[in-house]
Amino acid sequence: xSETPDSAVHAxxxxxxQHRAAFLGDLAEWLRIPSVSAQPDRAGDVxxxxxxxxxxxxxxxxxxxxxxxxDGAPAVFAEWPSDDPDAPTVLVYGHHDVQPAAxxxxxxxxxxxxxxxDGRMYxxxxxxxxxxxxxxxxxxxxxxxxxxxxxxxVNLKLIVEGEEESGSPHFRALVEAHAERLAAxxxxxxxxxxxxxxxxxxxxxMRGVADCEIELYGPDQDIHSGSFGGAVPxxxxxxxxxVAALHDEHEHVAIPxxxxxxxxxxxxxxxxxxxxxxxEEAWLRTAKSHGTLGEAGxxxxxxxxxxxxxxxxxxxxxxxxxxxxxxxxxSAQLKLSFRLVAGQDPAKIELxxxxxxxxxxxxxxxxxIVFGAPTRPCLTPLGHPALKAVAGAMSRAFDGAKVxxxxxxxxxxxxxxxxxxxAPVLFLGISVPSDGWxxxxxxxxxxxxxxxxxxxxHLWGDLPTALLATER
Amino acid sequence: xSETPDSAVHAxxxxxxQHRAAFLGDLAEWLRIPSVSAQPDRAGDVxxxxxxxxxxxxxxxxxxxxxxxxDGAPAVFAEWPSDDPDAPTVLVYGHHDVQPAAxxxxxxxxxxxxxxxDGRMYxxxxxxxxxxxxxxxxxxxxxxxxxxxxxxxVNLKLIVEGEEESGSPHFRALVEAHAERLAAxxxxxxxxxxxxxxxxxxxxxMRGVADCEIELYGPDQDIHSGSFGGAVPxxxxxxxxxVAALHDEHEHVAIPxxxxxxxxxxxxxxxxxxxxxxxEEAWLRTAKSHGTLGEAGxxxxxxxxxxxxxxxxxxxxxxxxxxxxxxxxxSAQLKLSFRLVAGQDPAKIELxxxxxxxxxxxxxxxxxIVFGAPTRPCLTPLGHPALKAVAGAMSRAFDGAKVxxxxxxxxxxxxxxxxxxxAPVLFLGISVPSDGWxxxxxxxxxxxxxxxxxxxxHLWGDLPTALLATER
Ligand SMILES: [Zn+2]
Ligand SMILES: [Zn+2]
Numbered sequence: 001x002s003e004t005p006d007s008a009v010h011a012x013x014x015x016x017x018q019h020r021a022a023f024l025g026d027l028a029e030w031l032r033i034p035s036v037s038a039q040p041d042r043a044g045d046v047x048x049x050x051x052x053x054x055x056x057x058x059x060x061x062x063x064x065x066x067x068x069x070x071d072g073a074p075a076v077f078a079e080w081p082s083d084d085p086d087a088p089t090v091l092v093y094g095h096h097d098v099q100p101a102a103x104x105x106x107x108x109x110x111x112x113x114x115x116x117x118d119g120r121m122y123x124x125x126x127x128x129x130x131x132x133x134x135x136x137x138x139x140x141x142x143x144x145x146x147x148x149x150x151x152x153x154v155n156l157k158l159i160v161e162g163e164e165e166s167g168s169p170h171f172r173a174l175v176e177a178h179a180e181r182l183a184a185x186x187x188x189x190x191x192x193x194x195x196x197x198x199x200x201x202x203x204x205x206m207r208g209v210a211d212c213e214i215e216l217y218g219p220d221q222d223i224h225s226g227s228f229g230g231a232v233p234x235x236x237x238x239x240x241x242x243v244a245a246l247h248d249e250h251e252h253v254a255i256p257x258x259x260x261x262x263x264x265x266x267x268x269x270x271x272x273x274x275x276x277x278x279x280e281e282a283w284l285r286t287a288k289s290h291g292t293l294g295e296a297g298x299x300x301x302x303x304x305x306x307x308x309x310x311x312x313x314x315x316x317x318x319x320x321x322x323x324x325x326x327x328x329x330x331s332a333q334l335k336l337s338f339r340l341v342a343g344q345d346p347a348k349i350e351l352x353x354x355x356x357x358x359x360x361x362x363x364x365x366x367x368x369i370v371f372g373a374p375t376r377p378c379l380t381p382l383g384h385p386a387l388k389a390v391a392g393a394m395s396r397a398f399d400g401a402k403v404x405x406x407x408x409x410x411x412x413x414x415x416x417x418x419x420x421x422x423a424p425v426l427f428l429g430i431s432v433p434s435d436g437w438x439x440x441x442x443x444x445x446x447x448x449x450x451x452x453x454x455x456x457x458h459l460w461g462d463l464p465t466a467l468l469a470t471e472r
Numbered sequence: 473x474s475e476t477p478d479s480a481v482h483a484x485x486x487x488x489x490q491h492r493a494a495f496l497g498d499l500a501e502w503l504r505i506p507s508v509s510a511q512p513d514r515a516g517d518v519x520x521x522x523x524x525x526x527x528x529x530x531x532x533x534x535x536x537x538x539x540x541x542x543d544g545a546p547a548v549f550a551e552w553p554s555d556d557p558d559a560p561t562v563l564v565y566g567h568h569d570v571q572p573a574a575x576x577x578x579x580x581x582x583x584x585x586x587x588x589x590d591g592r593m594y595x596x597x598x599x600x601x602x603x604x605x606x607x608x609x610x611x612x613x614x615x616x617x618x619x620x621x622x623x624x625x626v627n628l629k630l631i632v633e634g635e636e637e638s639g640s641p642h643f644r645a646l647v648e649a650h651a652e653r654l655a656a657x658x659x660x661x662x663x664x665x666x667x668x669x670x671x672x673x674x675x676x677x678m679r680g681v682a683d684c685e686i687e688l689y690g691p692d693q694d695i696h697s698g699s700f701g702g703a704v705p706x707x708x709x710x711x712x713x714x715v716a717a718l719h720d721e722h723e724h725v726a727i728p729x730x731x732x733x734x735x736x737x738x739x740x741x742x743x744x745x746x747x748x749x750x751x752e753e754a755w756l757r758t759a760k761s762h763g764t765l766g767e768a769g770x771x772x773x774x775x776x777x778x779x780x781x782x783x784x785x786x787x788x789x790x791x792x793x794x795x796x797x798x799x800x801x802x803s804a805q806l807k808l809s810f811r812l813v814a815g816q817d818p819a820k821i822e823l824x825x826x827x828x829x830x831x832x833x834x835x836x837x838x839x840x841i842v843f844g845a846p847t848r849p850c851l852t853p854l855g856h857p858a859l860k861a862v863a864g865a866m867s868r869a870f871d872g873a874k875v876x877x878x879x880x881x882x883x884x885x886x887x888x889x890x891x892x893x894x895a896p897v898l899f900l901g902i903s904v905p906s907d908g909w910x911x912x913x914x915x916x917x918x919x920x921x922x923x924x925x926x927x928x929x930h931l932w933g934d935l936p937t938a939l940l941a942t943e944r
Binding site: 207209211213218219220221223224225226227228229230231232233234236237239240241242243244245246247284287288289290291292293294295300303304307308309311312313314315316317318319320323324325326327328329332333335337339362363364365366372408409410411 | 679681685691692693696699700701706711714715719756765772775781784786792795798800805834835
């Protein structure tokens with residue numbers, strides 16, 4: 001990082017200061033477009049959002065800007081090649097669709113009329129994810145301004161999808177269809193957050209997920225529990241026993257082979273997690289939960305970030321109306337999902353679950369199990385030079401603050417990029433937990449938004465050296 | 473039974489033969505009244521059914537006949553005192569309401585237009601329970617005719633309720649309100665069946681039932697299983713663990729104290745059960761089930777007749793729609809019921825379940841458990857003189873055939889009579905499994921119906937001696 005002296009930090013800030021007002025005005029314009037992918041009647045707005053972004057990226061200087069169609073909402077692709085033939089290629093991921101929002105959900109202002117109060121911009125999508133996509137437009141301009149370049153030091157690509165809030169149903173197909181054009185030496189996902197306003201962090205991984213539905217069939221119809229109860233197998237009882245067999249008494253997942261290959265946390269990683277100023281009471285409030293329970297031997301953060309899990313998402317069977325009904329139900333259903341961590345292969349997990357299940361279902365009960373499309377886990381090794389570059393650029397933006405590492409317990413389309421493009425995935429986000437993703441009064445802290453701009457302004461200059469180091 | 477020689481059997485049959493056509497015509501008239509208690513728009517028909525029966529019982533000779541109002545459908549009470557001041561009092565129980573039925577459910581004939589084909593009368597309620605109530609009208613007349621009496625040898629009472637097919641919601645209150653008028657030395661429930669056409673049997677008991685609903689509350693709302701899964705307790709998982717904890721690996725109920733006081737089957741009783749020509753394949757077809765599973769050490773019949781059980785009637789929690797949803801659910805629900813046998817006290821079972829449950833729910837999960845009104849088990853001791861009288865009368869009706877003993881796995885209002893009136897409950901039924909209770913094309917075998925008439929014609933003469941023996 002020695003090639004960017006303090007004067008560069010100063011120059012970047014000066015440039016950003018000059019363009020901040022126009023930048024925020026543009027962002028507000030984008031946020032006024034209610035690009036809610038989950039609402040069919042907003043499909044026109046999602047398209048308008050894509051076209052607005054495409055026009056703005058062209059204006060920014062991207063030399064190729066295209067709206068890519070999918071079987072759902074359109075994505076935006078943009079490319080700005082470096083003028084350095086040896087430059088590495090970086091692909092930035094984000095999304096331009098937003099969660100639904102309505103004033104009556106508890107918003108103090110119109111969710112699609114951005115409002116700045118006390119240095120915060122309130123609007124649906126301000127943090128998730130329009131603000132965090134948009135800081136790249138000013139970031140690359142600042143990078144050029146302070147380095148005096150006419151093209152970025154990296155081949156910069158952007159893919160901004162339009163269906164993330166609907167589960168990215170067409171994203172993998174899109175990435176596969178355009179794999180060559182999306183090819184990159186590193187992917188930077190711009191759709192996560194930091195630990196807090198005062199603790200800048202870089203996310204280093206997301207869990208994967210595999211999910212299945214299990215149907216259990218007993219009698220051909222609900223039968224009378226007086227006449228037959230106690231002598232025939234009950235599929236709802238079997239469902240309960242399957243659930244109970246998911247874990248042992250230490251809350252370890254008890255499916256044989258489940259932990260095979262798991263990349264265990266190193267002592268160094270555990271120390272980094274333990275360094276974070278974690279307030280379990282506050283975390284429980286966020287989780288709207290009234291107690292912690294998880295795998296023995298791990299802390300709450302380790303459990304949600306770095307440990308695989310088995311979760312019951314849904315269970316049903318028999319009579320669920322008011323009062324009672326004395327039946328042996330004809331069927332029962334289970335929806336299970338398994339969060340996966342680096343080293344776990346969803347295909348092997350599926351086989352392990354199938355084997356385990358076969359041993360649990362008694363004679364007289366027929367069952368079916370169907371798996372959904374899995375999402376692989378992704379993990380940036382702590383020693384990866386690009387990760388160091390991201391952390392370094394962020395530290396410079398945060399006045400030299402120590403940048404720590406977090407992970408994300410959820411799963412996302414980042415894994416599709418990692419899998420299809422075979423590129424390391426890094427995460428860069430400046431949103432904070434109080435930003436209220438998916439909640440009323442979503443906002444972004446404008447000072448942090450500018451730190452995002454600053455971070456990328458430094459990063460594009462730093463990355464070539466860092467990635468060159470990788471290749472050697 | 474020596475006081476009724478073979479000539480009595482002959483005399484009863486002759487009398488019945490003479491009155492059979494008129495009797496069947498009357499029954500058909502009653503069956504034309506669609507007294508479906510579960511259908512509010514049939515309330516008028518249920519009342520008409522009660523009034524029709526009351527008129528017919530008056531015509532039969534009962535000296536007191538009353539329609540008793542409840543908070544639901546009316547019941548019919550009738551009394552015909554003996555002219556012998558030492559006569560014991562017998563109360564016959566039945567019901568005049570029927571299950572719903574519609575031609576389009578698969579009936580070959582109009583369910584409310586009785587049709588006789590091949591010695592069977594097809595109609596809703598033919599077996600359950602109008603036919604089995606109605607044989608008492610001809611039975612008592614035959615008893616008088618062949619004994620030359622002007623009043624029965626027992627004080628004969630009838631209580632015929634109008635809501636059995638709706639769960640008898642007001643029956644206990646009715647019995648409590650009229651306990652003095654219903655007081656009896658023995659109750660004869662005329663609402664069960666026999667093993668088969670060729671194996672006459674007397675039912676000697678019904679299981680009781682206690683049921684509860686359990687609500688389990690975890691997070692205040694469904695939360696994201698990626699962000700929080702693996703670190704907070706999941707109420708659907710807890711529901712499954714509760715279900716799994718209901719039984720041990722031998723399918724014994726594992727709730728501490730559950731079996732306390734259970735009246736175990738004697739070797740003699742087990743031998744009697746084993747004597748029955750049980751065809752497990754056929755039984756499984758009736759149960760519409762594809763395998764047997766139950767408490768180790770007991771046969772299928774023992775399991776459903778004489779062993780207490782714990783059954784899951786319903787389970788629900790989290791997402792049950794199509795596809796998946798990666799949540800930790802906010803809540804889960806369980807509906808459990810426990811079949812009880814003689815010696816088990818529902819109040820103690822409730823306490824045992826509450827204690828057991830308290831030990832299963834982890835910190836962070838709040839729960840509620842609510843019990844419904846229990847039904848006690850009832851059991852006629854095999855040595856009871858009245859039971860011997862019933863079996864003896866039946867044997868005579870069945871040409872001296874050996875009468876065997878069964879039980880009923882279900883639970884019914886008989887227990888209310890046993891509890892409130894503190895009288896032994898006996899069961900007398902001539903219906904067979906093929907009669908199709910609650911199903912399309914319900915029918916009664918007319919020859920068996922006449923055996924019911926014959927049985928009571930003998931029984932009222934035999935019971936005084938038998939019950940006198942009890943009192944000594
Ligand atoms: Zn997002
Ligand atoms: Zn009935």
